[in-house]
Amino acid sequence: MSKRAVWLIWVTGVLVLSGYYSFRLFASEDQEAFVIGPATHGHHQIELACATCHTSAFGGGEVLQQACVNCHGKELQAADDSHPKAKFTDPRNADRLEHLDARQCVACHREHQLEQTGAMGVTLPQDFCFLCHQDIAEDRPSHQGMAFDTCASAGCHNYHDNQALYEDFLTKHGQEPDIKALARIVQRSDIALKHPHHQPGKALRAADANAGALEDTVLADWLSSAHAQAGVNCSGCHTATPAASAKASPPSPQDWVDKPSIAICQGCHGEETATFYQGKHGMRLAPNLSRTLTPMTPSLGRLTFNPDAAHRELTCASCHDPHSVDVREAAVDSCLGCHADTHSLAYQNSPHFQLWQAELAGTAAPGSGVSCATCHMPRESHTTSGMQRVLVNHNQNANLRPNEKMIRGVCQNCHGLTFAIDALADPHLLQTNFTGRPAHHIDSVDMAIRRLRESNATETASPEHIQP
Amino acid sequence: MTIKSTIAKGAALSLTALALTACSDGNKGGIQPQDLTDMLHLVMESDRAVYTKQVVNRLTKDEQVIKASEHFMDEKALPLPAQMFRFGAETVAGKTDKFSYSLQSLWPINKQNAPRTDLEKTGLQFVVDNPGQNFYGEETLGGVKYFTAVYADVAVAPVCASCHNEHKDTPRKDFKIGDVMGGVVIRVPMGS
Numbered sequence: 001m002s003k004r005a006v007w008l009i010w011v012t013g014v015l016v017l018s019g020y021y022s023f024r025l026f027a028s029e030d031q032e033a034f035v036i037g038p039a040t041h042g043h044h045q046i047e048l049a050c051a052t053c054h055t056s057a058f059g060g061g062e063v064l065q066q067a068c069v070n071c072h073g074k075e076l077q078a079a080d081d082s083h084p085k086a087k088f089t090d091p092r093n094a095d096r097l098e099h100l101d102a103r104q105c106v107a108c109h110r111e112h113q114l115e116q117t118g119a120m121g122v123t124l125p126q127d128f129c130f131l132c133h134q135d136i137a138e139d140r141p142s143h144q145g146m147a148f149d150t151c152a153s154a155g156c157h158n159y160h161d162n163q164a165l166y167e168d169f170l171t172k173h174g175q176e177p178d179i180k181a182l183a184r185i186v187q188r189s190d191i192a193l194k195h196p197h198h199q200p201g202k203a204l205r206a207a208d209a210n211a212g213a214l215e216d217t218v219l220a221d222w223l224s225s226a227h228a229q230a231g232v233n234c235s236g237c238h239t240a241t242p243a244a245s246a247k248a249s250p251p252s253p254q255d256w257v258d259k260p261s262i263a264i265c266q267g268c269h270g271e272e273t274a275t276f277y278q279g280k281h282g283m284r285l286a287p288n289l290s291r292t293l294t295p296m297t298p299s300l301g302r303l304t305f306n307p308d309a310a311h312r313e314l315t316c317a318s319c320h321d322p323h324s325v326d327v328r329e330a331a332v333d334s335c336l337g338c339h340a341d342t343h344s345l346a347y348q349n350s351p352h353f354q355l356w357q358a359e360l361a362g363t364a365a366p367g368s369g370v371s372c373a374t375c376h377m378p379r380e381s382h383t384t385s386g387m388q389r390v391l392v393n394h395n396q397n398a399n400l401r402p403n404e405k406m407i408r409g410v411c412q413n414c415h416g417l418t419f420a421i422d423a424l425a426d427p428h429l430l431q432t433n434f435t436g437r438p439a440h441h442i443d444s445v446d447m448a449i450r451r452l453r454e455s456n457a458t459e460t461a462s463p464e465h466i467q468p
Numbered sequence: 469m470t471i472k473s474t475i476a477k478g479a480a481l482s483l484t485a486l487a488l489t490a491c492s493d494g495n496k497g498g499i500q501p502q503d504l505t506d507m508l509h510l511v512m513e514s515d516r517a518v519y520t521k522q523v524v525n526r527l528t529k530d531e532q533v534i535k536a537s538e539h540f541m542d543e544k545a546l547p548l549p550a551q552m553f554r555f556g557a558e559t560v561a562g563k564t565d566k567f568s569y570s571l572q573s574l575w576p577i578n579k580q581n582a583p584r585t586d587l588e589k590t591g592l593q594f595v596v597d598n599p600g601q602n603f604y605g606e607e608t609l610g611g612v613k614y615f616t617a618v619y620a621d622v623a624v625a626p627v628c629a630s631c632h633n634e635h636k637d638t639p640r641k642d643f644k645i646g647d648v649m650g651g652v653v654i655r656v657p658m659g660s
Contacts, residue, residue, distance in 0.1 A: 080541070086558035090568050091655055092584050094610025139579045168539055455636035 037112035040121045041302060042397075045283055051290030053111070061104055068105040070288070071278075075398070079161035079405070099131045100124075108159075119153070120401050126153060142447050155404065155425035155442040164407035164417070167448045174445035176416030183414035184367040186379045189390040204228045210235050210250045221323035237264050237322070265316045272394050273316075279395035281314050298338045309338040327392075328360065331371035346433035347372065353433075375410045376400070403430075418445045501615035502604055505654040508567065509602075509619045512553070512652060517624045520549040525625035536627070548631070553652075565657070571621060573650030575640040577632065581650075585609065591618030592651045599648065606658070613658040621650040 024033050031050055039047040046052060053067040076084070087093070088102045101107045110116070110123040117123050127148035137144040151157045157165060206219060211234035214222075222228050227236070237260045239245045244255035257264070262285060266273040276282035280301070284293040295313040298305035312318060319334035320327070332353075336344060347353050352370035359369030376396040382389050393399075399406040403424045411420035422438035423429050429438060524536050524546055537545035547555070553571050561568055574592050576582045583589040591603035595618055603618040623629045629643040643649055 084558065086561040089561045089565065090570055091609040091612065091614055091657075092570065092588065092653075094612075097610065166539070169542070452636065 035112070038114045039111055040109075040114060040117050042121055042280075042401075043111060044302065045280060045296060045300060046286075046289060046293065047112075049289040049291050049293060052288065055290075061106070064106060065104050068109075072105075075278075076160060080163060081160050082162050083159055096132055100128065120159075125149070127151075129157075142451070152402075154444075155421050156444045158402050158404060161402070161405050164404055164412075165421075165444065167451070170417065170445045170448035171452045173412070173417035174449055176412075176418070178416050178419040180414055180416065184365065185370075185374055185410075185413045186381055186390055187367055188379065189388075202231045204231055204233055208233060208248075210248060211238065212250050218323050221321065225323065225325045227325060232268075240264070259317075260322070262315050269316075271391050275398070276316070276394035279397045281396060282394070285315070303339065304341040305338050306340045312338060327373075328371075331373035331377075332356065335372040335376075342431045343433055344372075346431065346435065350433040350435045370414075375406060378406075378410050380409060418442075421445065501656050501658070502617065504567075504656060505604075505615070505617035506602075508569070508654055509617070509652060512556075512569065513619070515556075516549060516553055519552050520628060521625045524549055525627045529625075529627055536631075549628070567654060567656045569652060569654045571650060572653055573621070575632075575638065575649070577635050577637045587616050588618070588653055591616070591653065594618065595620035595651050596648045614655040615658055617654045619652045619654070620648045621652055623647050623649050 021033065024031060031048055034050065035047055038044060043053075053064060055067055056063045083102060085103050088097060097103065108124050108128070109121050113123055118126065122128075129151040130148040133151075134148075137146075152159060163169070204223075206223060209219060209222065214234075222234070233248075235245045235247060235251045235255075237245075238257050239251045239255045240257050241255065244251050262273065273282075277286035281296055283289075284296045284300075295315050297311050297313055299310040316322075319330040321329060332347075336347070352374075355364060356369035356371050356374075358364035359366065373392070376399075377392050377394055378399065379390050380393050382391055399409060404421070406424065407417065407420045411424070415423070418441075419438070421442050421444065422440065423434060425442050426438045426440060429436060527534050527546065528536050535543065535545045536548050537543040538548055538551065539545075540547045540551070550571055557569050557571070570581070572581050572583050572588060572592060574583065574596065583592050585607055587605045587607040591605065594603040595601065599620070602620070605616055607614055607616050623632075623643055623645050626645055628649060629645055629647065632638050632643050632649060633641045
């Protein structure tokens with residue numbers, strides 16, 4: 001082959017490849033060719049919205065760091081992060097940064113390296129605590145001989161969130177009974193608090209429905225719903241504009257929206273929608289993504305799902321029947337319609353499910369049943385300007401990784417701290433959906449109480465607080 | 469807070485801002501690092517004393533209407549003075565790298581707050597051994613040269629001594645008011 005022909009083939013090849021990748025990069029929706037490796041369990045759903053994290057082609061590590069903070073910063077703040085960046089920017093820790101630059105999230109959480117990714121999305125060896133705390137036994141003789149890969153794996157410590165694991169919390173709650181005398185989850189907010197426009201005594205009746213002729217089931221579902229009780233008429237959801245939704249008369253065909261979008265729900269349920277966008281269910285629809293993605297489906301997930309549900313799209317209406325908006329259905333049946341992993345399948349044989357059935361049957365007190373949502377979409381109290389509202393956190397991943405995040409907001413409603421720590425650290429109990437008792441006892445509470453007693457033995461005064 | 473103290477604090481902050489501007493411009497005729505850290509410390513020390521005496525000591529010891537706790541969120545209590553100081557330091561660290569500061573002690577309740585660098589160890593011992601004097605020096609950390617100043621942190625109210633003496637993690641239990649309990653370390657980068 002002549003030299004000229006080789007050059008021609010080479011130039012043509014370069015042009016073709018450049019054109020192909022340029023098209024894929026700038027003009028095509030499909031950017032899969034640029035994914036350098038599968039993303040972690042937390043990000044794989046949105047890995048094709050590349051620019052959500054890679055916000056600038058010309059930035060360095062600070063660009064990625066800011067992307068992490070954009071989505072996870074508030075969560076870390078709320079968790080009273082035990083290792084905030086500010087701890088590591090102090091020059092006195094410069095020598096430590098040579099071993100682990102903990103100012104950057106990616107120092108521990110490298111993306112697109114799934115084969116090296118361990119629990120909590122960490123890509124470091126499990127004994128990384130050693131890098132800064134190798135002399136811990138000098139301060140805590142009880143830790144002598146403990147392996148550094150057990151710090152975070154044995155139910156004792158977390159790198160970021162230790163709200164249920166810090167020493168004084170352990171001593172304060174460590175002697176609670178396994179099951180509390182009053183085992184109840186927080187009650188839902190009064191409807192007047194959830195619906196700011198709610199007017200007492202203004203619940204809508206069948207004659208008020210402003211959607212023309214309705215199927216009986218639709219009418220009955222709506223009449224039994226919190227929407228009708230709160231005065232939300234058909235036009236409240238089935239129109240796109242506030243002006244159209246405010247009319248008492250049926251909306252015109254131009255105003256009518258047959259299948260309301262998530263934006264309609266968001267109009268009244270802002271907090272719930274915001275947390276939905278943060279979790280795996282809704283993150284593909286999050287407004288801060290760099291490109292529009294289709295809703296999540298079980299076929300896109302990495303857990304085990306019912307094959308029949310593989311292509312079911314996940315929006316508000318997937319779990320909440322749009323007319324009955326029955327939260328009891330959304331709390332169990334909707335979940336089990338898709339989820340078919342071992343933990344989910346074991347639920348209906350668990351003591352928690354028995355409690356849930358008893359509550360639904362009216363033979364047990366409200367708040368005593370335990371549904372899927374009780375633990376995975378917990379009710380949370382929010383106090384603003386002295387007013388308390390209870391909202392459901394629709395980010396079902398918020399308290400899962402690490403699962404000790406579930407202790408304070410969920411488990412401790414009914415269980416003692418020690419029992420909860422033991423149960424969550426038992427992998428077999430997770431599989432059986434907490435049918436049975438923890439097989440092992442985690443020593444952390446005992447160690448903390450022992451240490452407090454030793455301290456009190458030499459002191460007469462109370463230690464941690466400046467008492468009034 | 470009196471008008472006089474408000475004006476004093478405002479003036480100190482303005483001086484600090486001016487000083488930072490001068491340093492960042494590389495103005496050789498600008499303020500010297502020692503003057504800068506002295507002024508920064510003056511603001512820190514004053515705020516810290518006001519919070520300790522006027523808020524924590526008054527409300528927990530004298531009027532006894534609220535407690536102060538390390539776990540102030542959980543306990544619905546006041547943050548401890550040392551926490552208040554550290555929160556400020558962390559907030560500053562998130563906003564600028566033109567200076568940094570920390571609260572350390574030769575007898576720390578949290579062992580992470582013990583001196584780590586040679587200069588910190590020397591400086592903290594110096595301010596304990598030489599009441600009323602500050603310690604100044606230069607050190608290189610992570611390839612960057614720093615002007616480092618160490619100032620004595622003195623027990624200004626009864627709660628300072630009593631809380632530290634009674635804490636289960638304290639390595640020293642005989643502090644009394646007026647004792648040097650630790651030191652404030654301020655660093656200003658001088659370039660590599």
